Amino acid sequence: DAGVIQSPRHEVTEMGQEVTLRCKPISGHDYLFWYRQTMMRGLELLIYFNNNVPIDDSGMPEDRFSAKMPNASFSTLKIQPSEPRDSAVYFCASSQRRGYTFGSGTRLTVV
Amino acid sequence: SQQGEEDPQALSIQEGENATMNCSYKTSINNLQWYRQNSGRGLVHLILIRSNEREKHSGRLRVTLDTSKKSSSLLITAPRAADTASYFCATDAQGGSEKLVFGKGTKLTVNP
Numbered sequence: 001d002a003g004v005i006q007s008p009r010h011e012v013t014e015m016g017q018e019v020t021l022r023c024k025p026i027s028g029h030d031y032l033f034w035y036r037q038t039m040m041r042g043l044e045l046l047i048y049f050n051n052n053v054p055i056d057d058s059g060m061p062e063d064r065f066s067a068k069m070p071n072a073s074f075s076t077l078k079i080q081p082s083e084p085r086d087s088a089v090y091f092c093a094s095s096q097r098r099g100y101t102f103g104s105g106t107r108l109t110v111v
Numbered sequence: 112s113q114q115g116e117e118d119p120q121a122l123s124i125q126e127g128e129n130a131t132m133n134c135s136y137k138t139s140i141n142n143l144q145w146y147r148q149n150s151g152r153g154l155v156h157l158i159l160i161r162s163n164e165r166e167k168h169s170g171r172l173r174v175t176l177d178t179s180k181k182s183s184s185l186l187i188t189a190p191r192a193a194d195t196a197s198y199f200c201a202t203d204a205q206g207g208s209e210k211l212v213f214g215k216g217t218k219l220t221v222n223p
Contacts, residue, residue, distance in 0.1 A: 004153075031209050043154075043199070043213040056210060091153055097209060099144055102153030 006092050006103035013110055018080040021106045024073055025094030033100065034067055034077050035091045043091075049075065082110045115143070115183075115200040115214035123220040130187040132217040134200030135180075143176055144211065145185050146199045154199060157185075192223045 005024040013019050025032045033048040047057040052069045060067070064083070069075040079086055089107050093100040115136045124130050134143070142161045146154040160167045160176045160183065167174045173186040187194055197218045201211040 033210075035213075042215040045210060045212070048210060050209070093154075095209060099156035099159050100146075100154070100211065101156065104153045 004092055004094050004101050004103035006090075006106050008106055009104065011106060011108045013082055013108070015083055015110055016081045017110075018078065019082045019086075019108060019110075021077040021090050021092075021108070023075045023077070023092030023103060025075070025092070026096075026101055027073065029094035029096045029101070030072075031095045031097070032069060032075050033093045033095070034075070035093065037089045037091060037105070038087075046077070079108075082108075084110045086110050115202050115212065117198070117200055117214045117217040119217060120215070121218045121220070123222065124190065125222050126191055127189055130190045130194070130219055130221070132185045132198050132219070134183045134185070134214060136183075136200075136202045137181065138204070140178075140202045140204070142203055143174075143183050144201045144203075145172075145174060145183075146201060146213075148197045148199065148216070150196075157198075187219075190219075190221045192221050195219060195221045 007022045030051050034046040035043050037043045046059045047067045048055055049069045065079055067077045087110050089105045091102050091105045093102045115134045118133045140162055142159050144159045145157045147157055148154045158169045158174050160174050171188045176183045197216040199213050199216045201213045
């Protein structure tokens, strides 16, 4: 298994632009999580899905953030419009109730 | 929230000198997990200990859990320079939620 695959690895965008982060979880894992990591705030859970259904989106910062999971093998996290304070590393993780497997992350820089 | 907090924030040791990191949390849990993160990479799951377990081993890792004190420790025996990384504890919520809350981590440096 190739593990959790995230794309892109790095994204630099201008303030106001739309950003879409992508994630392919491990096949057979029924949970998918989006986390954001910054030096100041550490790892924050943004949203998680179970069997493609959003369960808890209380960590999504504001309406500029949205996440979808149209099928068991794909999820997106979209930021529209992006702001400099959104700069962070965004991780996707999947699990089957035995510990998470994380992707390598997307480092987002909004200038 | 029931965030775990690791202690110390940073630890610098020599190769072969055992490394111990601690984690405290606030509310009841089903299980506690430890993860490792190398610089610029994603987190890697190391070990999971359930609330009814007191100690667990995996290779050079030893984890203890004291639910009465709401604390856990991670011991790495005979650490090597390659063990240099940040180590995080993560707790779930009793009641079956799969959601994990992570601490800020301990940055471990093992000097050759």
